[in-house]
Amino acid sequence: MRIGGVLVQYYFACKRELWFFARHINMNIDNEDVLLGKLIHEKSYRDEKKSILIDDTIAIDFMHISDNLIVFEIKKSSRLPEPVRWQLLYYLWYLKTRKGIDAKGIIVYPKERKREEIELTEDIKEKFNHIINEIKEIINLDKPPKPVKKPYCRKCSYRDLCWV
Numbered sequence: 001m002r003i004g005g006v007l008v009q010y011y012f013a014c015k016r017e018l019w020f021f022a023r024h025i026n027m028n029i030d031n032e033d034v035l036l037g038k039l040i041h042e043k044s045y046r047d048e049k050k051s052i053l054i055d056d057t058i059a060i061d062f063m064h065i066s067d068n069l070i071v072f073e074i075k076k077s078s079r080l081p082e083p084v085r086w087q088l089l090y091y092l093w094y095l096k097t098r099k100g101i102d103a104k105g106i107i108v109y110p111k112e113r114k115r116e117e118i119e120l121t122e123d124i125k126e127k128f129n130h131i132i133n134e135i136k137e138i139i140n141l142d143k144p145p146k147p148v149k150k151p152y153c154r155k156c157s158y159r160d161l162c163w164v
């Protein structure tokens, strides 16, 4: 089973959302936030190499190679910092464990003119074995996990499947 970065992000944001997304239940088409996110993506960093797909599994926004490999993740807002951090950490973990590549990460919030540097530690590497197993268990559930109310629900594209 391929685990992409979005599933890792959803694991930390909402396990019910993870299940919907993994089952290809997609309600993002008219979500303004998603459209805005795509627009920011397209307008930002036009000169860099973008959307690098590795093993058909992780899609990296872009990489920069100088002394080190740096992996960038572009986000439209810093509203959900923790899930985004784990998404980028997953890319660093994947590059290290599957490709033997050491990389650093930078999350960029172009609209807020902010960036955050991310590094993979031994402790986090260990945690990923558990996280990946748990993501697989959630995907294999017959029913989605129960909804848990959080501020993020207001803007979630799946809200009609949870709170109506």
Ligand code: SF4
Binding pocket: 013, 014, 015, 016, 017, 146, 147, 148, 149, 150, 152, 153, 154, 156, 157, 158, 159, 160, 161, 162
């Ligand atoms: S509306 Fe809330 S509970 Fe439902 S999937 Fe979205 S974040 Fe999760």
